Amino acid sequence: xxxxxxxxxxxxxxxxLGDEMVIMSVRxxxxxxLNEVATLIWQAADGSTPLDEIVQRTVCAAFDVDPSVALEDxxxxxxxxxxxxxLSLSDRPITxxxxxxxxxx
Amino acid sequence: MPxxxxxxxxxxxxxxxxxxxxxxxxxxxxxxxxxxxxxxxRYAGFVNRSCPExxxxxxxxxxxxxxxxxxxxxxxxxxxxxxxxxxxDFRAEWEPALRRGWVxxxxxxxxxxxxxxxxxxxxxxxxxxxxxxxxxxxRDGRAVLFVGPSGAGKTTIAxxxxxxxxxxxxxxxxxxxxxxxxxxxxxxxxxxxxxxxxSSAPIEALYVLEKDRGNRLEPMRVADGVRALLANxxxxxxxxxxxxxxxxxxxxxxxxxxVYRLGFVxxxxxxxxxx
Numbered sequence: 001x002x003x004x005x006x007x008x009x010x011x012x013x014x015x016x017l018g019d020e021m022v023i024m025s026v027r028x029x030x031x032x033x034l035n036e037v038a039t040l041i042w043q044a045a046d047g048s049t050p051l052d053e054i055v056q057r058t059v060c061a062a063f064d065v066d067p068s069v070a071l072e073d074x075x076x077x078x079x080x081x082x083x084x085x086x087l088s089l090s091d092r093p094i095t096x097x098x099x100x101x102x103x104x105x
Numbered sequence: 106m107p108x109x110x111x112x113x114x115x116x117x118x119x120x121x122x123x124x125x126x127x128x129x130x131x132x133x134x135x136x137x138x139x140x141x142x143x144x145x146x147r148y149a150g151f152v153n154r155s156c157p158e159x160x161x162x163x164x165x166x167x168x169x170x171x172x173x174x175x176x177x178x179x180x181x182x183x184x185x186x187x188x189x190x191x192x193x194d195f196r197a198e199w200e201p202a203l204r205r206g207w208v209x210x211x212x213x214x215x216x217x218x219x220x221x222x223x224x225x226x227x228x229x230x231x232x233x234x235x236x237x238x239x240x241x242x243x244r245d246g247r248a249v250l251f252v253g254p255s256g257a258g259k260t261t262i263a264x265x266x267x268x269x270x271x272x273x274x275x276x277x278x279x280x281x282x283x284x285x286x287x288x289x290x291x292x293x294x295x296x297x298x299x300x301x302x303x304s305s306a307p308i309e310a311l312y313v314l315e316k317d318r319g320n321r322l323e324p325m326r327v328a329d330g331v332r333a334l335l336a337n338x339x340x341x342x343x344x345x346x347x348x349x350x351x352x353x354x355x356x357x358x359x360x361x362x363x364v365y366r367l368g369f370v371x372x373x374x375x376x377x378x379x380x
Binding site (some may be wrong): 011016018022029058 | 265352360
């Protein structure tokens with residue numbers, strides 16, 4: 001799953017508050033909050049940077065963590081957000097601009 | 106066409122009451138004098154008699170009970186800038202651009218009360234404010250909010266308030282954002298059955314109520330604060346744009362106003378924890 005691209009769904013609203021990212025699905029008003037590490041990935045999920053590069057640049061650069069373990073965790077996290085419909089996943093770069101851009105991405 | 110025979114019955118003869126909640130006066134017009142009297146009594150502390158130009162107008166079309174059909178849940182939809190609001194006991198339309206609307210209902214206080222709440226939620230959503238299931242009170246010129254669903258203790262904490270506290274509401278708080286967040290009194294009552302004071306004050310803190318075995322106060326994580334606030338904001342429309350606005354409003358509020366979890370026993374000493 002390493003050569004994949006991720007971007008926020010067009011049906012979310014997001015806001016960074018302190019170290020956390022708070023995200024709401026505007027479809028069903030479900031609320032999610034991301035911790036500091038997950039927020040790093042979320043903010044870098046621009047649709048054009050592969051996930052493995054995001055993990056390398058953000059998580060591995062900020063924390064002393066094994067790259068393969070970090071990628072595995074990131075993939076699990078991404079799958080969960082995709083399942084909730086707040087993140088889009090593709091094996092090609094995602095060029096679509098989300099209708100609702102998180103304010104501070 | 107003028108009536109030649111018979112008695113012409115005017116449907117436009119109107120009685121008016123300007124109901125001023127949260128500094129957003131709505132002129133309610135009705136052809137029924139008894140209905141106007143009911144409005145004046147129900148919203149006594151919020152009737153603005155010196156309000157030449159209310160911001161908004163709401164025409165009430167009274168029909169016999171049972172003439173308005175529909176389910177029990179409220180449905181709020183927007184089409185071409187016009188909001189339609191429907192529940193079993195009333196139908197209403199609201200046009201924000203024209204600042205006016207109408208409601209068709211039987212002569213009862215509950216339908217107009219619900220219509221006013223919903224119209225205010227729509228007005229507030231556009232300017233960063235909201236109505237929220239919360240008691241609110243003013244002490245030393247600063248307001249505090251106690252948020253929680255039914256049964257969380259809003260009325261209890263209002264009842265336990267010391268004498269130097271002015272109650273704004275024990276049920277639904279009115280929050281507006283200008284330079285800072287302000288809480289306004291509302292006539293929307295809970296079990297206390299007493300309308301709040303028609304005044305306002307800047308908001309000092311939000312307390313999320315939780316019944317506990319003792320009184321305790323702890324700061325909440327921002328995400329938990331947003332979650333608690335959003336769960337209690339009155340919002341009826343499914344419109345994605347407005348849902349996004351309400352979400353951003355809740356985040357902005359939590360970013361600016363401290364949020365605490367307040368565990369309490371039904372005892373007046375809980376007010377000693379409240380700054």
